Amino acid sequence: MSKIALITGATSGIGEASAILLAQQKYNLVLIARRTERLEQLSQRLKTEYGIETQTITLDVRNNEDVQQKLEALWENWKAVDVLINNAGLSQGLDPIDKGNTDDWDVMIDTNVKGFLYVTKVVSAWMVRRQQGHIVNLGSIAGKETYLNGNVYCATKYAVDSLSQAMRIDLLPHRIKVTAINPGAVETEFSEVRFKGDEERAKKVYEGYEPLTAQDIADAIWYAVSRPLNVNINDMVITPIAQANTSHLLRKS
Ligand code: NDP
Ligand code: 8X3
Secondary structure (H helix, E strand, O other): OOOEEEEEOOOOHHHHHHHHHHHHOOOEEEEEEOOHHHHHHHHHHHHHHHOOOEEEEEOOOOOHHHHHHHHHOOOHHHHOOOEEEEOOOOOOOOOOHHHOOHHHHHHHHHHHHHHHHHHHHHHHHHHHHHOOEEEEEEOOHHHOOOOOOOHHHHHHHHHHHHHHHHHHHHOHHHOEEEEEEEEOOEOOOHHHHHOOOOHHHHHHOOOOOOOEOHHHHHHHHHHHHOOOOOOOOOEEEEOOOOEOOOOOEOOOO
């Protein structure tokens, strides 16, 4: 029987690349994000190219009521989720703490921490029922080390780091694996979102070196997911060769 993975933030970047990779591995997929058209296009593509089954859920993970209602509305057979990829997340703004936009702070905290928790609560309960499952959380090197003006985004990813450790403890009696994947610079829509559509500024983030691709991170996720049952990959930090940490990046001038 095919396995099932539920991926949040499947319409772009790391989530989309993970969906494609898991479809290649014949996983049936529950694809979640806010942009319905993109979800439908991806779903059609994966069904046609890889012959898998999919469910799409247009969902803003910040809305706890919707998260509960829309996830619980899935047919029972779709609740046998083997792999949850908690990937939906974003950064908004890059300002010092005294000049930060509090609306941006709310969006980051509500999405990266609260939304991440809302989805985890529902899906981990399904996993506990079956006494099996694997949760993969998208943290960041920003959750290992703070950088200039990263303040609130970094704090949300520190929260993901802490909650990954907490989940590993709480879910230990239920044989549920928890993996935290912590990438450095990956060229996706991340910087365009951070800079609110300013493509020029977003492009500059990746200039002068070769950033990671979403596929590189999907490969790392697949490595963790495809280990034997007795092996759990707890934590991975992955950077481009040009990046030592959040503030040391070697760019060609
Ligand atoms: P993208 O912007 O390319 O993708 C983000 C995804 O999250 C989109 O599919 C978006 O879909 C979804 N999303 C955002 N907000 C919500 C929401 N409220 N509800 C549901 N879905 C939402 O960025 P990445 O692929 O780079 O980012 C994926 C994860 O990886 C994030 O958690 C990010 O913090 C993390 N990360 C990224 C790094 C990078 O350098 N790119 C490095 C380290 C970690 P939609 O807009 O359709 O809802
Ligand atoms: C994304 C990586 O360094 O831009 O989490 O914060 S960074």
